[in-house]
Every structure is written in structure tokens, then in C-alpha cells.
Amino acid sequence: MKISSNRKFTLQELAEKTGAVLEGDGAVEINGVAPIEQAGRGEISFVANKSYLKYIDTTEASALVLAPETACERRPVLRHENPYLTFARIIDLFHPEQLLLPAGIDKTAVVADDVEIAPTAAIGPLCHISRGARIGHNSQLVSSVFIGENVTLGDNCRLYPGVKIMDECKIGRNVILHPGVVIGSDGFGFAWSGTEHKKIQQIGWVEIEDDVEIGANTTVDRGALGPTRIGRGTKIDNLVQIAHNVEIGQNCIIVSQAGISGSTKVGHGVIIAGQAGLIGHLEIGDKAVIGAQAGVAKSVPPGKAVLGSPARDIMEEKRITTIQKRLPELLKRLKAVEDKLAED
Amino acid sequence: MKISSNRKFTLQELAEKTGAVLEGDGAVEINGVAPIEQAGRGEISFVANKSYLKYIDTTEASALVLAPETACERRPVLRHENPYLTFARIIDLFHPEQLLLPAGIDKTAVVADDVEIAPTAAIGPLCHISRGARIGHNSQLVSSVFIGENVTLGDNCRLYPGVKIMDECKIGRNVILHPGVVIGSDGFGFAWSGTEHKKIQQIGWVEIEDDVEIGANTTVDRGALGPTRIGRGTKIDNLVQIAHNVEIGQNCIIVSQAGISGSTKVGHGVIIAGQAGLIGHLEIGDKAVIGAQAGVAKSVPPGKAVLGSPARDIMEEKRITTIQKRLPELLKRLKAVEDKLAED
């Protein structure tokens, strides 16, 4: 099966619409996009990752999007410094985003009396909107979405089935929440009384700025007292945990199954790779990079890359890992030295 | 934005109601709680973590809750050995817990004929209660909660949107289940037949005792034959996995993204930090502490703290981690020794 599109463009048109440089026959007609190893006639593909260079000679794609320096002799090419971005734009041309639902409120949705829902918004089947909530223009709640009391949701948001946004949370514009996302669950806060873990009421909230996307079944806890905050343009993958009072800057990338503990502050443009864990009350500087499975127990300065558990400077960690591999050899060498000294 | 309260207390009243010792002007009027770095006039805050001591002189809070030994000259103070606990009690005074829903069954809920629902219980919109279920007094099912057949749910429970409790599970009193929690999904059990993984039917159940709280999207599997059990007062964070036939004692703390494999027994008062993993069939003694990201492959005696993957005694692990950091230096020193011996 292929995802088909009923749109067509000449290569010349694609070059113009994406700002890429055409190399070869601009009249070639393109009717779809495909991965390079599966692309056929009439389709365009791309290479952005070295491991796919090997397909350039054998692909049956009618054209390719490539970086300026990538050799390709046998077919027309669109050249761009960022082939991945250019290809993303081409996908958008063939598959313009569609509204999932017609505007209006489905008759099976449960909506409190005093909510404000923009007339262009779509509230799908079996959604539940609590009192005081506000839903912005063109926002789409696909199915079985829960919106708590006094939640505000901006324009052009897309909330997939089973999303739950708890009371008092504030969501900006163009926010995408994938199925099962939970926003504003209680933070994990208890004080030991001597006989029981006394619950600290979590009376804060969550603020999610514009252009944020959050993956399936990810959880974002409300602040204990103030907000938990996710900055504009930050993208979060599936099954991530964001604890109470965490503050995340703009344009961060947080990969699947990572976890950030309470009150940690993450700067702008930070990358946190899969399954990494950060303890609480840290500061992670702008553009820092946290490696996969890293266990971060200390603040990380801006621009620094760390890896390992406990996390260290990435170059140091790699050096240590290399020597660890040699431990059996080093043990033998130490023994040899000891033996030699014993002989003397 | 701040979470406002319409209640007011004098500092004197707060001291009396929490058992704290007043230091300074008891007539000061307090109208809310706030984090120390954001608190303003009329608000009370606290310090329980050393890294917030720096705010004591600069905060605009009208009063602070502090430990007996923490210096504070410029404003009135409530002194208590456990400032965090005292502050939790003060939050409760300003924000008494409210019923989320009126008693009764929402008209969009689907309720089988032979269930027993206390008249004081609230069954919110789009919930589904299967036959034979019993729901206790004052329990609240906020929205889209699924209750399987013959489930019993005690008094004063709070089940947030999207909670699912599968057939035959037993939930005690005062249990809080956050959005998306799954209780009683099948355990992961298969026997290889030579050609396929034959499913072992999971005919057990889950028992959750009183005062347990479980975080968003956490999963607790039903036992294969008998129960999976979570003891009274235990608190579990988001995205945790509890496998079949696990038994967890009382007053444990299990932090986000930890996982406990099948049939492992965890004692009372155990702390399992974030992203830790325990293999199956272990025994974890009372008050043991499992560090973040630890990989526990052996039973842990009572009171012992472990860290690392594979997990070791925490002091040993820290010593090893320190030496690992020095491996490049040790390699050089070994080489120097070898060279010297070769010279001789």
C-alpha cells in the first residue's frame, strides 16, 4: 500500500515552491512522495542520512532532494542545504493538512453551560468540556477528550482521542496533543508525618505555549504551587514524564521515555534524548544536549553535551567507556607488572 | 497568575492549627500560600530544601515556615521540625479539598443493572460501570472512567478521567487514581510451544489497599493466578509499571517510570527512585532504597541502599564511579610503571 495523493507538480514547480535549486529536467511530473528504497516512477524522495546514500543509484524515484554536495548522475535533483526540511515542505504540498472534523459540537459531547467555544472549533464525539473552559478558533477535539474547569485552549489546536487536560491549565495556539496525553495531573508530592505520606495538595497548573507538540501517553504534572511550563515550539515525544514545576524553554526536543523531575529548569533549544532522566531542582543551560539513557544529577551549562549515568561530559564519558572495554587487558598488565616486581 | 483563596488566617491561628511555634507578630494576616521566590505580601511560604535558603532574605512573603535552626531575622516565622509537612497542612487550610462532582449518576454514564453505587457517590459523564461492581460512599469518578465486572471500590476514592479498572479488582478506601491509570490489565505471560508464544491466561486480580495514590498513565497488571497487591499508604508516580503478582508493602514511594517485574515482593517503607528497574522474583526488604535508574537483579536486604546497573551497595557504587572517572589517569600510570620496568 502507498499513501496516494491526487495532486501533481512538475519538478520546476516544486523547486519554485520550496526554494530548492533544480538540476535536470524541470518538466518531469511528480505525483507523490516515498522513502528512497520504495519510491517508484512519478515519486520524489530524499537523502538526509548517510546510511541511505547507497540507494541513490538504484532507487526508481523520478527525482531526489539532495544536499548540494551529494553526487547523483542518473536523475533530476532538487538541491537544498537542508534536504530534510525541503522534503517536509514537499510532503505538505502533496498532503495539505485537512480538518479532521466539521466545526460544531457533536451531539454526544458533554458540554457544561458556561463554556466559550469558538464557532469554528470542532468538539468531536464523547468529549467532555467542564465549566469555565474556553476553546479557541479552529481547534479540533477529535474524540473522548476531557477538558477540565477553567482550562483555556488557544486557536488551531489539535487534541487527539483520549487527551485529558485537567482544571486551570492554559494551552496556547497551534498545540498538538497526541492520544492519551495527560496535562495537569497532580505532581508527586508528599511529606512524611511519622506515620504516613501526607499529600501536598497540588494547587498549581500547567502552561503550554504556542506551537508545542506532545506525544502519545506523555504526562505533564501541574505545579505544586505555581505553574509547570513548556515553552513555545518545544516538541515532546511519547511516554515522557514532566514533573511538577518543571520549566522548559523554547524549541527543545525531548525524546521518548525521558523523565524530568520536579522544579528542574531546562533552557532553550535543549535536546534530551530517549530514556534520559533528570533529577529535580537542576538548571540545564540553553542548547545543552543530554544523551540517551543519561542520568543527570547535576546542572548542565549552556551548550554542553553529557552522557552516561551519572552523566558526564560526553567526550570524557566516551573515553572512559573505551577504557572500560579494556579493563580485562589492564588487569592482566597490572598482574604482569606485579609478577615482574616480585621476581626481582 | 496565582491560585487565589478566599480564606484568611492570622499567623497565630496558623500556628495553633498546625502545632508550629510562632516567632514574631501573630496578628499578621495571611491570605494565601506561594513558593518562596514568588510569594508576595499577605502570603506565607516555606523552606525545606537547602537550595532555597538563599531566598529567605529577599522573599516578599509575609511569613515563613522554617526548621528550628534556620536563621531568619526580618519577618515572622512558624517554627516546626518538619516545615514541609507544616506547609502542607497550611495549604489544606487555604484550599480545603472540594468535591469535584455532585452525588449521583450522570445521565451519559453507562451503568449495568446489578451494580451497587452508594447514594453519596458521584459517577461523572461518559463513565461505564460493568455488572457486579460496587462503588463506595463519596467516591468520585470524574469522567470516562471504566469499571469492570465485580470490581469493588471503597469509600472516598477519587478516579480521574480515563482511569480503567478491569474485572474482579479490589480497591480500598481513600484511593486516588490519576488520569489514564490502568489497574488489572493482563500480566505478560507466555509459554513457548515450539511454534508460538502461548498466552498464559491471567486469571488473578489486583488488590489496592487504603490510602494508595497512583500517578497518570501508570499500569498495574493483574496476577496470573493470585493477586497483585499494593499496600496501604503507598504512593506511586506517573508511568510506572507494576507487573503481575508483584506485592508492595505499606507506605512505599515509587517514582516515575520505575518498573517492577513479576512476583517481586517489596517490603514496607521502600523507596524506588525514578526509572529504576527490578527483575522478577526478588525480595526487597523494608526501608530499602533503590536509586534512580538502578537495575536491580538481586534481592535487597532491609534498610540497604543500592545504586547502579547492575545495582550495588550505594557507597560501593559511588566509590567505583569515582575511580571510573580516573580511568584515563590510571591507564597512564600503568603505562608509566611498565615503561619504567622495561628500562630497568
Add this chain to the structure above:
Amino acid sequence: MKISSNRKFTLQELAEKTGAVLEGDGAVEINGVAPIEQAGRGEISFVANKSYLKYIDTTEASALVLAPETACERRPVLRHENPYLTFARIIDLFHPEQLLLPAGIDKTAVVADDVEIAPTAAIGPLCHISRGARIGHNSQLVSSVFIGENVTLGDNCRLYPGVKIMDECKIGRNVILHPGVVIGSDGFGFAWSGTEHKKIQQIGWVEIEDDVEIGANTTVDRGALGPTRIGRGTKIDNLVQIAHNVEIGQNCIIVSQAGISGSTKVGHGVIIAGQAGLIGHLEIGDKAVIGAQAGVAKSVPPGKAVLGSPARDIMEEKRITTIQKRLPELLKRLKAVEDKLAED
């Protein structure tokens, strides 16, 4: 409490129905199954794990399923090379799988006009089936299940409460999806434009072959362009992340909280233990074994077992782990050698 069955078999009958060899009195009547340490009169149990051998003499079970070589003098035994498999078959005899729901569409379900639902299928309360979907014979959607546009679901599937299958995904026969599973959420793909993370539209889909079982709150992302694929008979535990364009072969076992990054190809019969993480674009050969918490950054050849983060050959990793434990001692020995050389 015990799970009771209203069925009875003689030991002779159980031997015949499971192909086990009877040892002892075949007339003994058995009326249920139980774990060995809890089994009572009239019940049968088994031992497949060495740590339970100690119960053989003390159990009150009326019969046991054991491997040919396991000694047992005091009660009748069913002998089979695979006691666990045999016991699974006995459980099926006492607890034959029951239909959860009557065929038909619940009146609270929301079903688009042009769907095809087999007359033997059951669509439970509060489900939502989007246009173009097809639901096969005897498939059961328990409650609050979301089925996207043009989804095909084969025969005999069981979808537990809160399962969400997004548009265009294809699910085979006999597939079990536990509560909260998300199939076909968008993959995590963005291209940095210089000012923002531009979303790569995820226009692929997910294909799940026959006999697959997927655990609670696990997420499987749709392909970016083509499919994400899970092969026949593969079993996946709770809270696992399967990223876009991953391909998983047949009869794999993927344990809780593991994560597989984009475009990685996993062969047949692979075991991926709990909390393991695989980076993207790898190839994992047939019957490879990935240890718990492993961090796999390189392809793994068929049959190979790896462990650690970064993952290494399991024997090498264990050797290194053993030496790491001795690092404090090695440091002292190195110091002693240095001192001795300094003396000379």
C-alpha cells in the same frame, strides 16, 4: 479469595487433554488451578522456575505439573518437558475464554455511516468508529475504544477500554490490545528550519499482523512515509514505545518500558528485555537477545546477546562488570607497584 471455576476433571482426563504423562492416581479429581505456595486440596499447580522447587514437599496441591526430572514423591504428577506450557493448557480447561460482550453495537457507541462491522462483532459502550473502518468477525471492542478512518481490524480481536487506533492502520486477526494502547500516533519527526522545528507530516500507517498482543498504555507510532510493522505472534508488554517505521519480525518478546527508535528493523524471535533502548536505523538479527536496561547503539547480529549501556556482548559486559567491582582494589595494587618502584 480464589478464582473459582465450576469445572472438574480427573487427573487422567487432564493428562489426556494436555499430552502429559500421568504418574500416580489418575482418578484424583481436580477442580481448579493455583500457585504452588497457595494451592489447596483439589487444586493442581506446577513448578517451572527453580526457586519454587522448595514448595514441592509442602504444598497442599492435590497434583503437580513437573518436568520429567523433577523429584516428587508425595503426590500424583503430570510429567511434561514443558510444565509451564502444560499448565497454561490446564488453565484454559478450567477457564475457557469467554466472550466479554454480546454481538452487536451498543446504543451509546458512535458509529459513522459507511463502516463495515461483522454481525458477530461486539462494539461496546462509548466506542467511536470513524468512517471507512472495517471490524472483523467476533472482534470485541470493550468500552471507549476509538477506531480512526479506514482502519481495518481482523477477526477475533479484543480491544480493551481506551484503546485508540488512528486513521489508516491495519490490524490482523486474533490481536489483543490492552487498555490505553495507542496505535498510529504521529511519529516524532521535525526538521530544523533555522527558527523552528518544522513538523514532518507523518503520512504512513501501522500494520499489525495476526496473533500480536500489546500491553497497557504502549504506543506504536505510524510511519513517516511507509508502515510501522509488527510481525505475527510478537508480544509486547506495557508502556513500550515503538517509533515510526520500525519493523519487528515474528514471535518477538518486548518487555515493559523498552523503547525502539525510528526505522530500526528487528528480526524474528528477538527478545528485548525491560527498559532497554535501541537507537534508530539499526538491524537486530533473528533471535538476538537485548538485556534489561541495555542501550543499543549498534546493529546486533543474529543470535547474539548484548547487555549494558552502551550495549556489548553479554559475556564481555559481565567480565567488565566484575572487574569494575574490583576497581578500588586495583587502584591500591597500582599504588603499591608505584611505591615499590619509587623505593628501588
